[in-house]
Amino acid sequence: MSESSKLADAARRNFLAKAGVAAGAAAVAPGVFLSTSPAQARPADEPVSSAKRWGILVDTTKCASDCSACVSACENENGWGSSEPNSSAEQKAHWIRSVTIKNKATGFAKTLPMMCQHCETPPCVDVCPTGASFRRADGIVLVDKHICIGCRYCMMACPYKARSFVHEDLHDQKPWAPRGKGTVESCTLCDHRVDKGEIPACVEACSADNHNALIFGDLYDENSEISKALKAKDSVELRADLGLNTGVRYRGI
Amino acid sequence: MKLSMNYREIEGKSAGFWILLGGLALVIALAGGATLYMEHEGHYVTGMNNQIVWGMPHVFAIFLIVAASGALNVASIGTVFGKPIYKPLGRLSGLLAIALLLGGLIVLVLDLGHPDRLIVAMTYYNFKSIFAWNIILYNGFLAVTVVYLWMMMERRMNRYYRPAGFVAFLWRLILTTGTGSIFGFLVARQAYDAAIMAPMFVIMSFSYGLAVFILVLMASYNWTRRPLGDAVLFRLKNLLGVYIAAVLYFVLVFNLTNLYATEHHGIERFILLDGGIYTALFWIVQIGLGSLLPLAMIYHPTLGKSRPAIATAAALVIIGAFAQLYVILIGGQAYPLEIFPGYEVSSAFFDGQVNSYSPSIWEITLGVGGIALALMIVTVAVRVLRFLPESLEDAAVDPHAKSA
Numbered sequence: 019m020s021e022s023s024k025l026a027d028a029a030r031r032n033f034l035a036k037a038g039v040a041a042g043a044a045a046v047a048p049g050v051f052l053s054t055s056p057a058q059a060r061p062a063d064e065p066v067s068s069a070k071r072w073g074i075l076v077d078t079t080k081c082a083s084d085c086s087a088c089v090s091a092c093e094n095e096n097g098w099g100s101s102e103p104n105s106s107a108e109q110k111a112h113w114i115r116s117v118t119i120k121n122k123a124t125g126f127a128k129t130l131p132m133m134c135q136h137c138e139t140p141p142c143v144d145v146c147p148t149g150a151s152f153r154r155a156d157g158i159v160l161v162d163k164h165i166c167i168g169c170r171y172c173m174m175a176c177p178y179k180a181r182s183f184v185h186e187d188l189h190d191q192k193p194w195a196p197r198g199k200g201t202v203e204s205c206t207l208c209d210h211r212v213d214k215g216e217i218p219a220c221v222e223a224c225s226a227d228n229h230n231a232l233i234f235g236d237l238y239d240e241n242s243e244i245s246k247a248l249k250a251k252d253s254v255e256l257r258a259d260l261g262l263n264t265g266v267r268y269r270g271i
Numbered sequence: 272m273k274l275s276m277n278y279r280e281i282e283g284k285s286a287g288f289w290i291l292l293g294g295l296a297l298v299i300a301l302a303g304g305a306t307l308y309m310e311h312e313g314h315y316v317t318g319m320n321n322q323i324v325w326g327m328p329h330v331f332a333i334f335l336i337v338a339a340s341g342a343l344n345v346a347s348i349g350t351v352f353g354k355p356i357y358k359p360l361g362r363l364s365g366l367l368a369i370a371l372l373l374g375g376l377i378v379l380v381l382d383l384g385h386p387d388r389l390i391v392a393m394t395y396y397n398f399k400s401i402f403a404w405n406i407i408l409y410n411g412f413l414a415v416t417v418v419y420l421w422m423m424m425e426r427r428m429n430r431y432y433r434p435a436g437f438v439a440f441l442w443r444l445i446l447t448t449g450t451g452s453i454f455g456f457l458v459a460r461q462a463y464d465a466a467i468m469a470p471m472f473v474i475m476s477f478s479y480g481l482a483v484f485i486l487v488l489m490a491s492y493n494w495t496r497r498p499l500g501d502a503v504l505f506r507l508k509n510l511l512g513v514y515i516a517a518v519l520y521f522v523l524v525f526n527l528t529n530l531y532a533t534e535h536h537g538i539e540r541f542i543l544l545d546g547g548i549y550t551a552l553f554w555i556v557q558i559g560l561g562s563l564l565p566l567a568m569i570y571h572p573t574l575g576k577s578r579p580a581i582a583t584a585a586a587l588v589i590i591g592a593f594a595q596l597y598v599i600l601i602g603g604q605a606y607p608l609e610i611f612p613g614y615e616v617s618s619a620f621f622d623g624q625v626n627s628y629s630p631s632i633w634e635i636t637l638g639v640g641g642i643a644l645a646l647m648i649v650t651v652a653v654r655v656l657r658f659l660p661e662s663l664e665d666a667a668v669d670p671h672a673k674s675a
């Protein structure tokens with residue numbers, strides 16, 4: 019087992035102990051976690067289940083134009099953003115970015131976060147020669163940094179520009195988000211948090227700032243907040259013409 | 272094959288021979304140094320970035336791989352289509368195919384983020400990936416061509432030479448289709464989403480490969496003072512003319528069908544009208560210098576018979592080929608992805624902008640190193656094995672001789 023995965027494992031066990039306490043707290047104060055629909059923690063030795071499919075609904079009507087809380091939260095959580103001193107702006111990694119779109123006809127502009135859309139039929143996985151790009155049974159699309167040869171074919175294939183190539187040596191990495199020169203990376207949907215029953219850092223930050231533009235949850239669970247929200251009001255997947263059935267969906271565009 | 276053709280190693284004792292070898296070795300060494308530097312520092316020292324992820328090395332690598340398949344075409348015409356005048360050229364054709372492919376593959380591998388994981392690439396296969404299929408196709412092509420050459424060169428094996436030629440011929444078509452499909456599968460990119468990409472690459476391979484073949488043939492016969500008759504050379508240059516015209520036709524159809532589909536109007540406008548460097552490369556270098564000019568030279572009543580003019584035409588085709596691949600590859604990535612149709616898009620990650628790329632000296636050196644490696648393989652091989660006929664005089668290649 020590599021050093022980083024040992025660390026991750028330790029972090030996971032450590033967390034599980036605390037999770038018990040947290041569960042008690044939730045019982046004491048019901049409703050506290052409801053708006054963020056906490057995921058069920060997955061014991062470390064249990065395989066990822068295909069009975070779930072994780073997704074995010076982005077309500078662009080609630081996304082504030084001057085806010086980048088989700089982006090900063092992701093940088094802090096996963097350790098990208100300020101770690102590539104030699105790379106040019108075009109070369110730096112972006113796991114999530116804030117995009118401004120302006121309607122050409124009306125001039126109306128709005129902001130929204132863009133990240134890996136966690137496609138159900140991901141082109142990045144289809145084209146990857148080695149299988150380093152893979153989709154977990156619960157819908158999270160990841161890169162195995164040990165198998166990735168850095169061919170960048172997945173970056174060519176991704177319709178959303180969701181992936182980044184690491185152009186230089188990195189230091190001070192987060193143990194749960196290993197990154198490496200010469201490999202490709204993208205949003206992991208905070209799999210390390212989701213596996214512990216938490217929600218992704220971006221979603222948490224958005225709620226903490228009281229914007230509540232992001233809802234995370236299980237798309238297969240009819241009673242999850244995200245499923246209810248999707249059922250209640252209109253939403254779209256980006257580049258729906260490609261038929262990728264993305265796990266990330268947008269409301270208000 | 273009943274032709275009494277004598278093949279012999281080149282002498283390889285002249286100063287010129289050693290200078291050529293030394294020069295090639297130097298370029299290869301420089302390319303090795305550039306690679307070590309890029310891999311040690313990371314790709315931030317290159318021109319590539321997270322917007323343009325395939326850069327100059329890919330232009331070189333794809334040129335070499337595509338040309339490799341086309342170079343074998345000369346042998347195929349001799350074997351599969353039974354044209355006797357092409358038969359004496361079969362050995363060089365096979366050798367060139369192998370050399371170009373190796374040169375291209377090495378560039379492709381050395382530009383990976385992790386060339387050290389080559390063994391991973393060879394052992395982990397995702398069979399859904401056209402890229403993985405290409406790895407198999409390339410390796411197979413090498414094997415098939417080696418066998419084909421062996422059947423050609425080993426008298427006892429001559430009777431299997433035709434079937435081997437057929438296999439090589441088919442394999443080659445599949446291989447280039449596979450290379451073209453690398454782009455055809457990128458449905459999300461406006462520039463590549465076209466089924467015609469694969470057949471277009473097959474035709475491009477004929478033209479690129481033959482241009483390289485003509486140059487190598489002329490150089491090796493000139494430098495070794497072996498006779499090369501007009502019969503062979505004019506036949507080849509006329510064929511090159513046909514291929515250039517065929518590529519032009521495919522480029523026309525490709526762009527016209529794109530103009531027909533509304534969602535491709537943006538990228539078409541970009542390449543054909545206001546793409547700056549890409550528009551210039553397309554019209555001036557690819558179409559003008561790389562297609563129309565050599566076509567005119569080849570079919571010109573006097574120029575078409577001049578050897579320097581024929582060599583120049585072949586060189587122009589290669590320059591045009593680089594322009595064409597640059598426009599397809601880099602131009603296609605420079606044009607922004609269309610994620611929000613009908614919206615103006617901007618972000619800190621360069622959404623909605625035309626992406627810029629300026630190749631670094633390291634990437635270019637690596638690419639040129641691939642060409643040098645291919646030429647080195649050819650130079651050494653013709654020195655140690657019998658690849659080149661002693662004479663390609665008109666009388667020696669008498670087309671009236673019966674073919675086997």
Ligand code: SF4
Pocket residue numbers: 133134135136137140141142143159175176177178179180181204
């Ligand atoms: S958004 Fe891109 S990187 Fe993410 S799963 Fe889809 S194709 Fe892959």
Ligand code: SF4
Pocket residue numbers: 142145146147148149150151161165166167168169170171172173201202
């Ligand atoms: S860069 Fe890595 S993850 Fe992407 S296609 Fe290549 S091997 Fe797969």
